[in-house]
Amino acid sequence: MNAQKDQPDGQAETVAFLTRLAGAPPVETHISCVFLGSDTVWKLKKAVRLPFLDFSKIEDRRRFCERELALNAPAAPGMYRDVVPVVRGAGGVLAIGGEGEIRDWVVRMARVPTEDFIDIRAVGKALPPSLLDAIADAVALYHLSLPSIPDLWPDMAAIARGNAVSGLAAGLPAAEVGIWRDAMLAGLTARTAWSAARAKAGFVRRCHGDLHLGNLCLWQGRPVLFDALEFDEALGTIDVAYDLAFLLMDLEHRVDRAAANRVLNRYVARTGDAGLVGGLPMFLSMRAMVRAHVEARSGHGAPANEYLSAAMRYLTPLAPIVVAVGGLPGTGKSTLARALAPSLGVAPGALVVRSDEIRKRQHGAAPEQRLPGSAYTPEKSVAVFDELTHAMEVVARHGHAAVADATFLNLAHRGMVEDAAKRAGVPFLGLWLSAPRVELERRIAARTGDASDATIAVLHAAIGNDPGPGTWHAIDTTDGAAALTLAEALARSHIVA
Numbered sequence: 001m002n003a004q005k006d007q008p009d010g011q012a013e014t015v016a017f018l019t020r021l022a023g024a025p026p027v028e029t030h031i032s033c034v035f036l037g038s039d040t041v042w043k044l045k046k047a048v049r050l051p052f053l054d055f056s057k058i059e060d061r062r063r064f065c066e067r068e069l070a071l072n073a074p075a076a077p078g079m080y081r082d083v084v085p086v087v088r089g090a091g092g093v094l095a096i097g098g099e100g101e102i103r104d105w106v107v108r109m110a111r112v113p114t115e116d117f118i119d120i121r122a123v124g125k126a127l128p129p130s131l132l133d134a135i136a137d138a139v140a141l142y143h144l145s146l147p148s149i150p151d152l153w154p155d156m157a158a159i160a161r162g163n164a165v166s167g168l169a170a171g172l173p174a175a176e177v178g179i180w181r182d183a184m185l186a187g188l189t190a191r192t193a194w195s196a197a198r199a200k201a202g203f204v205r206r207c208h209g210d211l212h213l214g215n216l217c218l219w220q221g222r223p224v225l226f227d228a229l230e231f232d233e234a235l236g237t238i239d240v241a242y243d244l245a246f247l248l249m250d251l252e253h254r255v256d257r258a259a260a261n262r263v264l265n266r267y268v269a270r271t272g273d274a275g276l277v278g279g280l281p282m283f284l285s286m287r288a289m290v291r292a293h294v295e296a297r298s299g300h301g302a303p304a305n306e307y308l309s310a311a312m313r314y315l316t317p318l319a320p321i322v323v324a325v326g327g328l329p330g331t332g333k334s335t336l337a338r339a340l341a342p343s344l345g346v347a348p349g350a351l352v353v354r355s356d357e358i359r360k361r362q363h364g365a366a367p368e369q370r371l372p373g374s375a376y377t378p379e380k381s382v383a384v385f386d387e388l389t390h391a392m393e394v395v396a397r398h399g400h401a402a403v404a405d406a407t408f409l410n411l412a413h414r415g416m417v418e419d420a421a422k423r424a425g426v427p428f429l430g431l432w433l434s435a436p437r438v439e440l441e442r443r444i445a446a447r448t449g450d451a452s453d454a455t456i457a458v459l460h461a462a463i464g465n466d467p468g469p470g471t472w473h474a475i476d477t478t479d480g481a482a483a484l485t486l487a488e489a490l491a492r493s494h495i496v497a
Helices: 012-022 058-072 118-123 129-145 156-169 174-190 192-201 240-254 257-271 274-297 301-314 333-343 355-362 378-397 411-424 437-446 456-463 480-494
Strands: 032-036 040-045 080-088 094-096 101-110 204-206 216-219 222-225 237-239 322-327 351-354 402-405 428-434 473-476
Touching: 012 032, 012 040, 012 080, 012 094, 012 101, 040 058, 058 080, 058 101, 094 101, 118 216, 118 240, 129 222, 129 240, 129 257, 156 174, 156 274, 174 192, 174 274, 174 301, 192 237, 192 274, 237 240, 237 274, 240 257, 240 274, 240 301, 257 333, 257 351, 257 355, 274 301, 274 351, 274 378, 322 333, 322 411, 333 351, 333 402, 333 428, 333 480, 351 355, 351 378, 355 378, 355 402, 378 402, 378 411, 411 428, 428 480, 437 456, 473 480
Parallel strands: 322 402, 322 428, 351 402, 428 473
Antiparallel strands: 032 040, 040 101, 080 094, 080 101, 204 237, 216 222
């Protein structure tokens, strides 16, 4: 949050009134003043005209306040309350609402404790897996609730050129900005067919538009999105993957790649949108460039250079690989897959496609919701593995690493995922995990909040049908750290430089 700045002409009296009402000066950005009361927040849009917005007229400030309310209230019910006027009433006294001359408009919201903002929690990297999953769920359900906008193809090349202009205006090195712009435009051109297919499939929606950690908070015990971009419909009407990319980039920079990777994988587990990885290099880079010129404009040279370097790094291709992780229930397949994924391929690491999560999504259930036995018929399993192997091929063809997480007790399923890697033209690595029976039983008995419905009885039945590693590499997971080290070494040896 920025320090207090000079107020636009004509709003000083309103700012002074809201300051008295809140009991403290506002928190300011270049386009708004936010007044934090004990239980109420008032957000005033500054009467400014900038290259990308115009809040100079009071009727436009009202319109954008109402647009902000409409965009945010569904995602954060109760947090966004209403839009109210600041009125000069009888005796010339300013008040919220009532009769008199309308001096301005404010969005009225509930006060959220500072420690419940996700960017504040990220400072200490206090984002546990359960919170990361909840954040991904919130974003996924938000995106799924948005109507598709048919026949609209966002002009990402124009956005790229605009960011290059902004970068130069902010003082970023001209040579580096030029290299980035040319690489970005080339990458977008190479993805023309992908972008067109995404638009046709309905992935272009009126999204949040500014989905970084600072615009997520805990509200009524769960993460919610707030402060969606309200002043530019073109910048907000985008592929959901570009919306998600800001959050992933922010997580990688502020927390680590593992956090970004977990959110990516949980998001895809909830939406099934494995194909989004086709645009991630471009979208992560674009979001990093946005941050680079914002930081440079704010006089923060070191962060600006870090983001500029990241913007270039995201555009650098890395060889993909398809890894399959199989084994009996309780062998630690999902644990190893999650730990291995961040180290594989381009940012933010491999997409992990888990058969248990596919099955839950195909039945309209959350990952942790238990399914009846009827969901595990051979016919249902065919549908699960058809989707899993299709996702492996799609992800690998896009140059992104992929990890298939399933038991793979059926040798035909192993062949399916191996064939998917061959069709995509990428190396394949099969890992077969094992551990002593007593350890498997202990792990299954201790499970809580997991997508697997396997019980100890299911384990015992599977043991009788254990085909062993076959041609896959055997890894004992009794020592989890050693198992991960071995898996990483095997992956490195299989990746084509």
